[in-house]
Amino acid sequence: GAVVSQHPSWVICKSGTSVKIECRSLDFQATTMFWYRQFPKQSLMLMATSNEGSKATYEQGVEKDKFLINHASLTLSTLTVTSAHPEDSSFYICSARGAGGDITDTQYFGPGTRLTVL
């Protein structure tokens, strides 16, 4: 299957700082990338959908000014958690799908980034 990478795999930061997480599709062009958040022992919650070259679409309840998403190229999307606070500590997972736009398209997931805000 296709490969999606995420960097960093884990990060610890102080409250008030900003953290950037990168998501890359390594062997295919991802027109659409998704960012999910997962709390311990819970399911994945979609935060936003981003299409290359356009603004991200955020799910209800997700603050767009806090979680900045940039999808500048077909292989890279970034999520920046601005002014992070302890309640932002979570597991963030990105996923990507190709340009087919078909319902059968598999969504490939990155390995996730564990964010801990002190």
Add this chain to the structure above:
Amino acid sequence: AQKITQTQPGMFVQEKEAVTLDCTYDTSDPSYGLFWYKQPSSGEMIFLIYQGSYDQQNATEGRYSLNFQKARKSANLVISASQLGDSAMYFCAMREGHNAGNMLTFGGGTRLMVKP
């Protein structure tokens, strides 16, 4: 209303036995796709199997098969000959036709534990 429901928060299975993980879904869209993912303790989501709403046959991928019962709106995952490495969280997910370009909706997950 929940679009994807996984009623088993946790399950045990003996090594080498088969196990069925339940998934029911709710949609009025005639075109949809159902996916199963495995999430080991490392956190990575691993794609296992896909079933389309118009597929006539149940999907199979190696030891994984999907028991698709459209009228009941269920898409249970069957793992045959369980292995210790199958211990993980398993998520059922759906993509609806009108959202063909968009997101998967996930169920709450089932934690499978394989006993030696």
